Amino acid sequence: MTQGTQTAWDDTVLPFQLDLADVRGRVARLDGVLQDVLRQHNYPAPIEALVAEAVVLTALIGQTIDLRWKLSIQVRGDGPARIIATDYYGPTEDGQPARIRGYASFDPDRLDMEADPFTQIGEKGYFAILIDQGEGTQPYSGITSLTGGSLAACAEAYFAQSEQLPTRFALSYGRSNEPGRGERWRAGGIMLQHMPKASPLRKPAEGEFKVTPINVDVLEDGENWARANILLDTVEDMELIGPNVTSTSLLARLFHEEEPRIFDTQNVVFGCSCSEDKVRQSLSIYSQKDIAHMITPEGTVTADCQFCGAHYVLDPETVGFKGDKPPGF
Structure with a gap:
């Protein structure tokens, strides 16, 4: 196995390629970043599980894209788990970490604590991926229905239907107890994608030309994709989560016959893009009359980041479209 720089594996995404199978992939290991996302709210267990799964998917998918600003995953349903939302902000400079944040909106009175978390989203809704490359660009979005019994299955359906990219995910997440660290959340996952495809969600390798999407079933190496999937099916939850199995050891165990080639890891941290300026901007659509209805008994207008x-x-x-803006705004 060839590799880039050595690094600690927690809170990283490791890109790899199976040279003998025309398959690329990512291994994600999340520890502190997931803990930081979840500690912002006192979520009940089913909501914690949904947010954890969404955060791992976001880390895996976000790192595959030539991203100049932000990728978002949004899940909406008619069940007690109304909204699951995550954002992945690409590194602003080489060597800098990517940032992830996430939250959920739910109805605690309707939540079934004993049911499978995915069922709490409901039957009617959607799974969406949105990409915003920043000022001067047209945002990209794609939507698929809720399907397959998990957010990972929804993501697989999205790539198959919207991007024509055969894609597989294996995820695991939960609370772990480590000596000296107490109970904390850990998560891990592997993403596989068949390589010779063109898509706005595809980050081409250096020197690679994009080609017209075609169905993997007609490719001569379709057996390679099937074999990679069979090997992925052998992965165990504790291998995905770690921390006793490194990402490189996991790849060697699963895919050593496919000659995995790994690249430099991408570090990820918890990070939010909220600011007072953005709050003021969001309130600029309201008149002073509207703002008057938002004033607290203390005589202020307050806002909380979700x-x-x-x-x-x-x-x-100082807020509203007729408000006196503070100096420098």
Whole structure:
């Protein structure tokens, strides 16, 4: 196995390629970043599980894209788990970490604590991937229905239907007890994709030309894709989560006959993009009359970030589209 730099495996995404199978992939190991996402809210167990699964998917998918700003996953349903939302912000400079945040909106009175978490999303809804490359670009979005009994299955269906990219995920997440660290959340996952495809979600290898998407079933190496899937099916939950099995050891165990080639890891951290300026901008659509209805008994306008819990306190005279903006705004 060839590889780039050595690194600690927690809170990283490791890109790899199976040279003998025309398959590329990612291994994600999340520890502190997942803990930081979940500690922002006191979620009940089923909601924690849904957010954890969404965060792992976001880390895996976000790292495959030539991303200049943000990738988002949004899940909406008619069940007690109304919204699951995550964001992945690409590194601003080489060597910098990517940032992930996430939150959920749910109805605690309707939540079934004993049911499978995915069923709490409901039967009617959607799974969406949205990409925003920043100012001056047209955002990209794709949607698929809720299917397959998990968010990972929804993501697989999305790539198959919207991107014509045969894709597989194997995920595991949960609370672990490690000596000296107490109970904390850990998660891990593997993503496989058949390589010779063109897509706005595809990050081409250096020097590679994009080609017209075709069905993997007609490819001569379709057996390679099938074999990679069979090998992935042998992975165990504790291998995915770690921490006693490194990402490289896991790849060697699963795919050693496919000659896995690995690349430099991408570090990920918890990070939120909220700010007072953005809160003011979101309030700029309201008139002073509207703002008056938002004033607290203390005479201020307040706002809380759904992702990180940041609390903003503003002077009502400085917000709204006729408000007196603070100096430098």
